[in-house]
Amino acid sequence: MKIVTLEKFVEKSLEFSTLNLINECFSENRPCLGDESELAMRVIAMDHENVISHAAMYIRSMRIDDYTFKGSIIGDVVVSRNYRGRGLCKIMLDVLNSFNFELKIEHSFLFAYEPKIYLSCGYRNLTNEIKFFDSNCNEWKKFVYKGGLHKQIGNSKLPDGVIDFCGKVY
Numbered sequence: 001m002k003i004v005t006l007e008k009f010v011e012k013s014l015e016f017s018t019l020n021l022i023n024e025c026f027s028e029n030r031p032c033l034g035d036e037s038e039l040a041m042r043v044i045a046m047d048h049e050n051v052i053s054h055a056a057m058y059i060r061s062m063r064i065d066d067y068t069f070k071g072s073i074i075g076d077v078v079v080s081r082n083y084r085g086r087g088l089c090k091i092m093l094d095v096l097n098s099f100n101f102e103l104k105i106e107h108s109f110l111f112a113y114e115p116k117i118y119l120s121c122g123y124r125n126l127t128n129e130i131k132f133f134d135s136n137c138n139e140w141k142k143f144v145y146k147g148g149l150h151k152q153i154g155n156s157k158l159p160d161g162v163i164d165f166c167g168k169v170y
């Protein structure tokens with residue numbers, strides 16, 4: 001088994017296998033990978049030629065009132081059924097976390113179905129209200145996202161207040 005980081009897919013077959021894995025793992029249909037222009041890094045695990053897990057990190061500038069910061073969002077975290085419970089999710093998150101430091105991200109976010117999974121990676125419940133663009137309905141939304149998680153990377157504490165994600169969440 002090997003862990004690979006990618007800034008973009010060069011091989012179409014790898015992209016196709018990753019997309020298949022994501023669609024297989026999520027009950028709703030996700031026709032495409034996230035926005036390439038915001039993608040900082042993907043991490044995948046491979047067993048021989050098969051893609052068995054994937055996670056991606058997207059970055060952009062975000063703000064709370066007049067505090068502007070560089071934030072990351074971790075998305076499309078999946079591990080193939082037969083490989084679950086072996087720590088692969090945690091390994092991928094640890095790899096992406098090293099890019100949080102390298103890219104001088106101040107705050108990292110994750111929107112989870114099962115928040116408990118990410119506690120050992122240092123993510124904690126996000127209680128701030130968030131404003132984000134819902135690309136399914138094509139409209140801006142504002143609410144406290146149940147399952148929202150936050151991890152402080154830089155020195156500044158995340159202030160209270162509405163986090164303007166200045167785009168969509170993953």
Ligand SMILES: CC(C)(COP(=O)(O)OP(=O)(O)OC[C@H]1O[C@@H](n2cnc3c(N)ncnc32)[C@H](O)[C@@H]1OP(=O)(O)O)[C@@H](O)C(=O)NCCC(=O)NCCS
Nearest residue numbers: 025077078079084085086087088089090112113116117120
């Ligand atoms: C969620 C998922 C990525 C976890 O992958 P995994 O490789 O099995 O997870 P790991 O083995 O690295 O476990 C990480 C931590 O989560 C815990 N965990 C794993 N599955 C869990 C579950 N279903 N419920 C609660 N905790 C769980 C592990 O005990 C571990 O905690 P620890 O580090 O304190 O020991 C995988 O189950 C999956 O692909 N599910 C379907 C898609 C999905 O829901 N993706 C997440 C979207 S937010």
